[in-house]
Amino acid sequence: MPFAPATLSELARAGFDDVIDVRSPAEYAEDHLPAAISLPVLSNEERARVGTIYKQESPFRARKLGAAILARNAAAHLEGPLAEKSGAWRPLVYCWRGGQRSGAFATILREVGWRVETLAGGWQAWRRLVVARLYDRPVPSPVVVLDGDTGTAKTELLALVAARGLQVIDLEGLANHRGSLFGARPGGQPSQKAFEGRLAMALEALDPLRPVVVEAESSRIGELALPPRLWAAMRAAPRIAVSAPAAARAAYLARAYDDVVADAAALDRLIGLLAPLHPRERIAGWRAMAAAGAFVPLARALMEDHYDPRYARSRSRHGAPVTTLAADSLAPDALEALAGRLAAAVCAVTSSSGGPAATRPITAASASPPATIA
DSSP states (O other): OOOOOSOOOOOOTTSSEEEEEEEOHHHHOOOTTTTTTTTTOOOHHHHOOOOOHHHTTOHHHHHHHHHHHHHHHHHHHHTTTTOOTTTTTTEEEOOOSSSSSHHHHHHHOOOOOHOOBBBHHHHHHHHHHHHHHISSOOOOSSSEEESSTTOHHHHHHHHHHHHHHEEEEEEEHTTTTTTTTOOOOOOOOOOOOHHHHHHHHHHHTOOOSSEEEEEEEOOTTTTTEEEEHHHHHHHHEEEEEEEEOHHHHHHHHHTTTTHHHHHOOOOOOHHHHHGGGOOHHHHHHHHHHHHOOOOOHHHHIIIIIHHHHHHHHHTTOOOOOOEEOOSOOOSSSHHHHHHHHHHHHHHHHHHHTTOOOTOOOOOOOHHSSOOOOO
């Protein structure tokens, strides 16, 4: 019988040695199960060719051609990526809807002697579980939002408090974007579906008896939208805002965005995108600072004239209580101490609001990273 998990947790606990996506590379690139490896039985071009014959000529001829292509590609996988798999190997195989592609490939693998299972419903079943987690069910843990003006090291602080045992979801990490005009990261953003899959697994792995800390974001991170239930929970959540002098924030930004300032042409182009929002003289001044390599003064000017006013307007729309943590420095050694204060503040705000303590003794389950299905 095909494997038919009822929840993402059941899927995560299944313990397969590998998860194999036999769909085309284009389907895999749009979205796939966590840790799945791509072993397509039809390439993008082959899938399009078979589909055209199926619709325009003959389903029988299309299936015959598809079977021949699948057999050749399966042989290449057996002689290549799967050549060293032992007899005890236990993979999960899936295609788009758990039909012919995964079934045919699984049959070949079973004939070799491997304990193969197919995912009932294929990728579509996975997608239904993701949608149910994100859109139909509440966020399982009380949310605490880490706020603060741009340049207050919020993303780095998330990692530091996670190392202290607090539950954290790094939304910018999942979205592969730092959440601003200058926030693009190498590799680009995942698709909306892939982002939602990552986020759903992170939410499913939470211990509901402990709060989860997330960074303050708008409803979009780059090109990706946050699910409405999570966004509503973030808007209603207590906030801990980090404050620091403008000089410390500017120095931190110049250090944290070293990949951006290293590309002079890209930096100039990004500054140019702000032209509709600011006087011509200001844009010219920013471009001159960038060209001169004056990145700390540039960061401070962007903060004071662009980001800080916008953050203030956005923050005024939130009615949730705010706890402020003042920091004189954002240097690496100072961030360690600030993270300790932040962890204590999370515990304090959740206890005072009647929620669970943030740092109760950590069990093996609560200390574990998000589960995977590989």
